[in-house]
Amino acid sequence: xxxxxxxxxxxxxxxxxxxxxxxxxxxxxxxxxxxxxxxxxxxxxxxxxxxxxxxxxxxxxxxxxxxxxxxxxxxxxxxxxxxxxxxxxxxxxxxxxxxxxxxxxxxxxxxxxxxxxxxxxxxxxxxxxxxxxxxxxxxxxxxxxxxxxxxxxxxxxxxxxxxxxxxxxxxxxxxxxxxxxxxxxxxxxxxxxxxxxxxxx
Numbered sequence: 257x258x259x260x261x262x263x264x265x266x267x268x269x270x271x272x273x274x275x276x277x278x279x280x281x282x283x284x285x286x287x288x289x290x291x292x293x294x295x296x297x298x299x300x301x302x303x304x305x306x307x308x309x310x311x312x313x314x315x316x317x318x319x320x321x322x323x324x325x326x327x328x329x330x331x332x333x334x335x336x337x338x339x340x341x342x343x344x345x346x347x348x349x350x351x352x353x354x355x356x357x358x359x360x361x362x363x364x365x366x367x368x369x370x371x372x373x374x375x376x377x378x379x380x381x382x383x384x385x386x387x388x389x390x391x392x393x394x395x396x397x398x399x400x401x402x403x404x405x406x407x408x409x410x411x412x413x414x415x416x417x418x419x420x421x422x423x424x425x426x427x428x429x430x431x432x433x434x435x436x437x438x439x440x441x442x443x444x445x446x447x448x449x450x451x452x453x454x455x456x457x
Contacts, residue, residue, distance in 0.1 A: 302347035329412035345375035
């Protein structure tokens with residue numbers, strides 16, 4: 257069962273970055289990893305990896321930093337009590353999503369927890385099977401993972417991506433109708449109702 261966030265994306269991230277600006281650490285901590293718990297400290301390592309991978313890159317249309325996708329996804333994973341390994345795998349999923357990146361980042365991946373890398377690769381397998389440019393599928397035809405951690409990651413991805421789609425692309429993108437149906441199909445398959453989705457955003 258998904259629990260709605262206690263505050264919206266914008267206010268949460270703003271509050272987190274205020275905390276970050278007052279921290280005396282030499283590296284930039286992930287906004288939601290301020291509890292200092294052992295689990296959060298483990299996830300920080302993987303957050304650092306994806307920050308290095310993304311660098312200063314920004315999305316073309318929204319001008320949001322690419323890392324925003326990871327940070328908001330972590331907020332969702334935190335709210336559904338996902339495991340630290342699911343959060344860690346979520347952080348590194350961009351390194352394995354495409355073939356070229358997987359090849360280029362393979363040396364980096366070899367230094368990480370094998371179970372976390374396995375989750376990221378399973379995420380790649382499931383997510384890449386039903387992309388927005390693949391033939392339309394019925395809800396029941398969308399394959400989920402047998403692993404809860406991976407399905408939790410998919411929830412984070414589809415909720416966060418739909419939020420950005422609704423904000424920046426709905427009604428203006430050339431494939432707006434198809435993309436809207438794509439996100440609604442995925443969320444329905446993952447058991448995220450429209451009411452629950454709206455609670456997140």
